[in-house]
Amino acid sequence: MRSSPEDLHRLTRGSIFRMGEISDMHLSMKEVNVLGQIAQKGWGVSSMPNSVNCSMHGDTITVKYMTVVHFAAEQALHAQVDRIKHESLDIVSKCVADMKKQFKEAMDGKALKLKELSNTDSLEVVVATNNSARRVAYYRRQVTLRVV
Numbered sequence: 649m650r651s652s653p654e655d656l657h658r659l660t661r662g663s664i665f666r667m668g669e670i671s672d673m674h675l676s677m678k679e680v681n682v683l684g685q686i687a688q689k690g691w692g693v694s695s696m697p698n699s700v701n702c703s704m705h706g707d708t709i710t711v712k713y714m715t716v717v718h719f720a721a722e723q724a725l726h727a728q729v730d731r732i733k734h735e736s737l738d739i740v741s742k743c744v745a746d747m748k749k750q751f752k753e754a755m756d757g758k759a760l761k762l763k764e765l766s767n768t769d770s771l772e773v774v775v776a777t778n779n780s781a782r783r784v785a786y787y788r789r790q791v792t793l794r795v796v
Contacts, residue, residue: 675795682754683709683795686747700743709747709762713740713789717771721781729771729787736769736789744793762793 675683687704698715713736719725744762751760768790775784 679751679755679758683751683760686750686754698739700739702743702747707795708765709793709795711740711743711791711793713791715787717785717787719783719785725783732787733769733789736787740789740791744791761796763796765792765794767791 687702701712748760773785
């Protein structure tokens with residue numbers, strides 16, 4: 649079976665890094681590589697109760713924050729969630745600022761400009777019993793940014 653130019657074009661358009669996506673970002677291949685290496689690493693250490701991971705797909709960068717939360721009682725839930733929301737926004741903002749700083753250092757002063765596409769959070773209770781008021785939950789935040 650022979651492949652036609654249309655098949656090659658279709659395969660190229662379906663790949664992870666399509667040529668159009670790279671040229672739409674207005675970044676050189678070196679800048680894409682530097683940004684990919686920066687986005688590939690995580691922030692925090694394994695002994696910390698929270699983690700921040702980054703991934704890059706085309707011109708979109710996704711920053712994911714996750715932490716384990718222990719609630720002492722139902723009444724404390726709302727106050728703790730508000731505190732954790734602010735903490736997660738602060739940590740994600742610091743990670744994005746760190747990415748921009750590393751990019752600027754690696755690219756001899758060229759600034760990385762990002763536009764926020766979405767910013768969502770969720771709380772998932774994983775341990776709750778009738779015998780104890782203590783609850784354990786995962787708090788997650790996902791921020792999606794586009795390179796402009």
